[in-house]
Amino acid sequence: MSEQKLKSRREFIRLAGMASIGLGAAACAANVAPLPPTTTPASPDSMAAMTPAPAATMVDMDTMHEAGVKKFLDNIGKDARFFGNKLEPKVVNGVKEFTLTCSEIQWDAGGGAMADAMAYNGTVPGPEIRVTEGDAVRVIVKNDMKRQSTSVHFHGQAVPNNMDGVPFITQPPIKPGQSFTYEFTVKNVGSSMYHSHHNSAEQVTRGLLGAFIVDRKDKAKDPAYDSDYTLILNDGVGGFTFNGKGFPYTQPIAARLGEKIRIRYMNEGLMIHPMHLHGLEQLVFAADGWNLPNPYYCDTINIAPGQRFDVIVTAHTAGVWAFHCHILNHAESSNGMFGMVTAVIVK
Template identity: 40%
Template structure:
């Protein structure tokens, strides 16, 4: 930890270069109704009820904009500036349909009485990830949503600078819980490797002080890592303590159809309070995942995912690729699993943690490192490691006949990439998703960012 803290100054200098691209979010408003009729001073039709128009912006995962208006009819213009579909719902009133990034929808609410109304995106997992705000109806508000405080919308850039620096210097922050812990099997009499996975909702600290109700395998996010060899007989017992049914799909793993984990097509649903067993033989090497298939849009973003590896991925020893020769005697110093998520209660995260609680990877100058990326999220994530090119040696666990170097590796939902990295330069090197809104917000750095710390040899 002392070494890591000594590297924080260098880390801050590198990561502060990420501070750009802020969008200043304004509300737009138009006033209508309540005006005197031309030439007569009579109230217009409708009895002079106020009509207000407000604007909000939806992103992953926030609802931004001023939502204060006088009683009466309120129209909310919502624009989706995110990468996935959202909606806008005023609980107890009405909601928009789902709409994609770049699209807009209008929600009109009539005869609103004074009070506070809860506004959410009710796409599963989005409210829990932060898409919740309030609509305040008050006699003190104007039809444009202003409350007469006279405040401007100019951001405080000095405060932003301070917030970014402070957030960076919190790294690495300690939190309770660690995912991806190796699950050791029980060896049965016939040699079968027996594993138990318990599904339940538990407290999970994604970043300092942010404790969520995660859907977990064995109380961790990602779930425990399963590592076996080609030819192994596998039995996995699932004990379901969730409030709903579940199943497990072995993503990227060859199994008999009956073991594919897609209820009710290949099996019966594992109902709440029941158990189920999967049995299959590991036929070939794989870099796979396991996750719920039933109600996957709820269960997976909220934490029900894990990694499953069969055998080893071949290293292209002795090959020369774009002028770089991989040593024949190469030794792998570390193998890093990096599971990406971006939704549900877990939110933007690497291995179930968001910055500054993400894990730094400490290596020695000259080390060769293998990283396996797994995307269990809903969005694409271009993963960029400063300084070091990444040699892509396998896609979805399938070794490439022609490996290639890439500065940034773009990983779509469900994909796995295996990369080889030569950490040949000492320093603290930032490692992050290069969609900047996945690592930055106005109060500082968060989410899908960590670092590789290379010690001098």
């Protein structure tokens, strides 16, 4: 992983110096209390409840902002799961077979405050499933939850109707203790998702979600890139999160000067999240897995629930570039940055 390129404490300290320039007045958070889970769409009242209590004085405020940045920099490279949680298939007679086990767990979105979550294979998000166009896949879903039935929908994949994962429409719900096997041949390329399609406002936002990525056979049809990152946005368990963590426990994307970074945004939450990257433009080339006839540049891309966008960022300028949701109370309070904040670090 590219964050491992950040080799030494000395580099962290140097980058911390860069951060004070690169993040500037927008800068970051303190050791804020992780946010409580929500199971219903946030109203202005619940939004207020998700925002930490204000810092008492200007000095407190600045101190907490600085502490958050330091914590973020100190945590770089300490969560290999953040960008590296992949599920390896078992190949059975040419079919790529994956097993997902649903369970109720406690999830730490950062800082040690545990929240009631639902997970595939014990993590939020569930592990990334990655296959190739044309693959035959089998996904065995076991429901080890105690209190709720479930189902899995492969969001963005054209599957046979009886594999579509909608209880009482295409299949019975998978009750606790039961399992269901999904089988299909992968047709759609690019960035899709898998998630619960049963009591989904609760089950998906509590963690029953994951990336389902399909590599194209003819790579010449996509723009060239050197590295590939997935950012799953959520606004349920643990508050506002990327890949299950809120700032300062998110991981940055670390790139060398000139690197072309592919970023796959996937919104599994209940709210829109406009993702803003400082300093480096984003070339949007695919929506919902489909390559666009006219890719376009932007610095802020709005991602609605269920949408996926693929962008290329060329790391043309060195620095620590803040990277955050621009609904600002998803990203910052008077205590500093929290939630949907990370950085692209270019060396």
